[in-house]
Amino acid sequence: MNNWEGCNKMRSWNSITLGEVLPFKYGKNLPASKRTHSGEYDVVSSAGIIDSHDTAFTTEPCIVIGRKGSIGSLTYCPDPVWPTDTTFYVTGTPYCDLRFGYYVLQTLPLNQMNNDSAVPGLNRNDAESLAFSLPPVSEQKTIAKVLGSLDDKIAANQRTIQSADSLRNALWDKLLKTNTESLPLSSLAEFINGRAFTKNATGTGRVVARIAELNSGIGSNTVFNDIEVHQNHVVLPGELLFAWSGTLMTKRWPYDEAIVNQHIFKVLPISKFDLWALELIIQSQIHYFQMIAAGKATTMGHIKRADLDKTVEVPTSIPDKLNMLGKTLWMLASQAEQENQTLARTRDELLPLLMSGKITVRDAEEASAEVGVDKHEVKE
Incomplete structure (x- = not known):
């Protein structure tokens, strides 16, 4: 009797390999010329969802895994999709619930299994030989529901963020259709430059x-420092940062209180325009600033403080009610972003503990309840 045949009959968890219960299948090439931007089905590469198509290559829900390039990347696809030839994909089996399999794959070192020195590549045999502990299917589904409830709430918050920001953009566009004036960007806000706080960082x-944190969030390479700095160089959740070097971008800071490093402005309002509007004003000039930065070929692309004197088109006035609406939308998106950080931390802490059987589902439900996810919200 194979291990997976016994797992439903035993209360203990069995050691199993991926290939026994989640065999990897190759995605199929779909040239860019054959993709359709308005297609019904997502096209998924190792970089995630990249386009759409009129038909799906796999009609079953699946997990798409990066095979070339971003190896080990994971995209959970509850609907039919087209996995490209840079990917593997797996579907659920009678012995392994698909969403449970998605969380299993997150605990395995797929992204470290490069067997190609030129272009990162993942070998199917190596991946399928990875072992993990498999509980009975009923327990798999329960574990997946608990972790899925956290991911579902994160996804719902992300939709709230996108909606709030879209409404904020629409509000600004409406205001620009009234009376406007041209003012120097530098006159609308205080741009406080960060400093080199990574030098001699303490690690705590x-x-x-x-800029790395603005691009990709807090990760294993993030620097920590317990140095005392002026409040001007501290950013709080919901405040605005503007990277003026390298990747020129704005960022509503969603994490805990942090220290602002060099090449980043902390943006503080000094005029009639609050953060919700200042972010849109700066964004309206991002392409201009990027063009300036791209012209500095001998150094890392950047702008100078004098470039902030460029005039921008802004509303002559903003009615109090509309300004309050803009601030509310900014705050709503910021709160959802902050909650997502808490939810993601909780999920990431529970994931290895649940997958190893070190905590029970009840323990995980209690932890989820502490961050606002009621067990009754867990979907079937």
């Missing part, structure tokens, strides 16, 4: 917010 204390 607050996050040092660098």
Whole structure:
């Protein structure tokens, strides 16, 4: 009797390999010329969802896994999709619930299994030989529901963020259709430059917010420092940062209190325009600033403080009610972003503990309840 045949009949968890219960299948090439931007089905590569198509290559829900390039990347696809030839994909089996399998794959070192020195590549035999502990299917489904409830709430918050920001953009566009004036960007806000706080960092204390954190969030390479700095160089959740070097971008800071590193402005209102509007004003000039930065070929692309003197088109006035609406939308999105950080931390802490059987589902439900996910919200 195979291990997976016995797992439903035994209360203990069995050691199993991926290939026995989640065999990897190759995605199929779909040239860009054959993709349709308005297709019904997502096209998924190792970089995630990249386009759409009129038909699906796999009609079953699946997990798409990066095979070339971003190896080990994971995209959970509850609907039919087209996995490209840079991917593997797996579907659920009678012995392994698909969403449970998605969380299993997150605990395995797929992204470290590069067997190609030129272009990162994942070998199917190596991946399928990875072992993990498999509980009975009923327990798999329960574990997946608990972790899924956290991911579902994160997804719902993300939709709230997108809606709030879309409404904020629409509000600004409406205001620009009234009376406007041209003012220097530098006159609308205080742009406080960060400093080199990564030097001699202690490894403890607050996050040092660098461009890497603005791009990709807090990760294993994030620098921490317990140095005391002036409040001007501290960013709080919901405040606005503007990277003026490298990747020129704005960022509503969603994490805990941090220290602002060099090459980043902390943006503070000094005029009639609050953060909700200032972010849109700066964004309206991002392409201009990127063009300036791209012209500095001998150094890392950047702008100078003098470039902030560029005039921008802004409303002559903003009615109090509309300004309050803009601030409310900014705050709503910020709160959802902050909650998502808490939810993601909880999920990431529970994931290895649940998958190893070190905590029970009841323990995980209690932990989820502490961050606002009621067990009754867990979907079937």
